[in-house]
Amino acid sequence: MMTNNETLQFDTQHEDMIHDAQLDYYGKRLATCSSDGTIHLFEINGKQQKFVATLKEHSGPVWQVSWAHPKFGSVLASCSYDGTVLIWKETPGSGFSVIKKHDKHQASVNAIAWAPHELGPVLLCGSSDGKISLLTFTEEGIWDAQIIRNAHATGVNAVSWAPVIAAGAFAQPGATQKASLVKQFASGGCDQNIKIWAYFEDKKTYDVVKVLEGHGDWVRDVAYAPNIGLPRTYLASCSQDKNVYIWTQDAPISKAAAGQNAASDWVRTQLSSTPFPDVVWRVSWSMSGNVLAVSCGDNKITLWKENLKGEWERISEINENGQRA
């Protein structure tokens, strides 16, 4: 048995339950948010942490926080039960302040996700009002909000952007050119469905290109794996039905079809042969997309990796109570 003293535990000083904790792009900062309506920021440096700030502007529990790519500066987004999304920006010397309050939703905003940086500062938001909104900082210097109504009739629980470079397109010339970038995202909702949305240049809007059915209860989270040059796209989903699925879509064979909206079939694989013991709340990929972390209602976090045979293997488990699993 190995032991390791590098573990760091600290008190966030929230006054109520935490709902989310997110590390930034470099893993140097941690943002936590809570039912107490605040966001707390910490600097993490190896074995030490330093409290940086409390951000208090929401009037209800804060569900999620999301750090923007550092090329846009030190920017954080938060979404809340109060139905708003706030975008915070740090200014040297004066700390974080709200630069945008997005209040077009009529119910709790449950999920937010920044687009891949290549697409610019675009924030995707999913709400219990069934709508999805896209908040874009335009070249004119204003925030533009685009609303997708009836995305999931009974509420949106999760959103995730697809990698901007299409699967299998890495080796193709111009894959990273703006015109070739994939503009797609996935959403999961209380209607038990996962929807894949793609941008249509002619309509200048996102529209559903595929509905992935299979979960038997609310979809709690969806997460696209980053594209590290593999020939297929990976999307993980988890649900109230205690299942985690890996949805894969092979890259189109022809170069011409390698762009966005290519209509290869999605294949569903169950992560573990038997359902998880409880509701699965969150799925998240490692930065290079080769490890999937799953948080289950049985209060365990398990890490999974695709093995050489293309099967998913549990490679690690965090057992929180100090007892052998």
Next chain:
Amino acid sequence: MQKIRTKVDKFVVSRDKEAVTHLFPGLFPAGRQAEWSEQNRTLTFSIHPTNNKLALAVAGKQPRESIKRDTQTFEQDQSVTICGLATVPDERVSFVNDTHAVFVELQTTMANSISASDKTAVGVEGVLRMSGLYREAMLKQIRVLQESGVDDEFIKEEIETFQSMHGIWHLIEIMYLTTNTPGLSTSVVSPYMKWLNANFTTSLVEDGKRIAEGPPTADELAERDGLWEYLKKLALRGHVSALANMLERLEPSQQLSAPAAHWVRTVSQSTKRMPIGSNEETSGSFRVRWKQWSEEQRDMAKSISDLLQDSSADTHDSVLQALLTISEIMSGNVDTISAESEYWQDILGAVMLYSEPTAQVDRLPSLVGAIIEQYESSDFTELDRALVALLSHDLPEFLILCSRIDPWLSAHIADLMSHIGILSICRRIFTLDPREHYLLALGESYVGHEDLWRVGLDYLGLIGTRTGSSVMEEHVVRLPLDSDRKAEQILRVCDTYKLTRARDRIHRQLGRQKWQRGRLGAAIGHFAQVADTASIGLICDQLWKEYLDSGKLTYGSVIDSVISTGVEHDRLMFLVKYRDFHESYRAGEYVESGKIILSILLSEIAPSYAVADLLVDTIPLLESDVLVFSSDDTFELMRCAESLAGSSEAKHRESNGNGELGIFNIACSRNLARAFVMS
């Protein structure tokens, strides 16, 4: 702002071979997960981008507003834990560095072998040399761990792991590099016996020292404890010279019965005659000699057996019984060999040595298959399984079993197999490329380590695939730029692996970092590397503004350091020329200074907001005793002033009412008049 209270000291993570990470104490009280789940709690987490850590917290599933009023609150609700999942133990760092150097050299050697005239020979020779270096590093690691004096479970497991890795590596080296390379196929028996003796040590050495201590007389030797067990082991492990010598020393003993003494002498002499093959001898000739010797052993075994069954003899003569066992082992009797062997590896060795001394690698699968049938597979360790898979030529299974022993092993074995051309079968079977798959995992596990990040990047970069390169790029841009030296190292890595996008991003990041720290020259240098003219322009504007605010021209050293590196930018040239203007003016070289300021204005390298200041700077020159500006020059100055008229800068100056531009206009008129007169 409240100060945050920390409690860092009492928390540890432990992990074991079941890949479960335990937190002590747990986030929840032991055995109360279900209860906590009912109390609206789950776990939330964030994966650290680079260093195999998770930020982990007890989280509320529903917000406070949506849950029952009597839902409890817990102290743990406010805690965040950041825990490592797969750290490289300190004890391994030196080994990782050593073997990284070998890995890098192996890739270079193999890349060079492609262009060599005799590719195969260069390749095999190179891989064999590197394989030896890998094994040396493993043996060194075992020695270091054994000599560390630390006697805990972790060190014991590490020693066991390294011994397993060495055993596997040594065997694959024998099977695919020493005895079975293209154009060369020799008997595997002798290398196998060396492997067996090197990797599965028994108490032979200690027993040998104890028994031979003295040295004993023949009688003393006959009375030594464990003598015959030792002699049987010598026979099993193929130490025939030692066996013959020991029997020879024993023979004069008065403790032996007459028949026993006779057979001790006979077995000793026969053992000495065991045929040894040589390069000069044909295999046919060797086989004939072997057959004769083997028959001699069988005859000897039969005679001793007959003697023991003879009712007139002492059937309980333990010496005769032991000599029978030794003879049967040397005659290749599988039942006796199996009964006397501690490991299945011993059986394979003795069977090959005494029954098939010329066996080549292709015989191993059937031989090992017959032997392991006698064992319950559940008794096998991962090492046993890996060795059996290797000996059975089941390389895909072998590779998977290696990965269960250690990620270092699977990554380096897959790499080795790829270089010697035996990974193709695995590539056909597996969905993912094994070499890439395992090297990626290994490289990523090193990148987040404070001292091994450079090593990790090499592993990712030297995979040589698009995926390896992509993963490397994602990591390299996130590495903390703690010092200039580290930043330089990272940039060099980007250059080596042609990660141009990452290199550009790092230069931009460094530029912003230096800018924030007031190191403007260095910041310009980094922005210049990525042709970020906008940022360079902004820094130059900052320098100009500082000059205007302070009235002191102090940016000279910054600009000189940048210019000396060859950076070209209009705004920089403006600042340089403006500095030159000041210096020549201060030296009383008015004509020269006039030329410089005119060239600044005509070349349009100055920002528009600085033009008015430049024009004002010409007033003393226009009014000087010496004629500095010709009529043409003066017309140019007036044209510049004309183009400035109506601009926001001009309006701003007018509104300030300082009248400087009015004075400039008058000075121009007077200078023009003087210039006409002088001409």
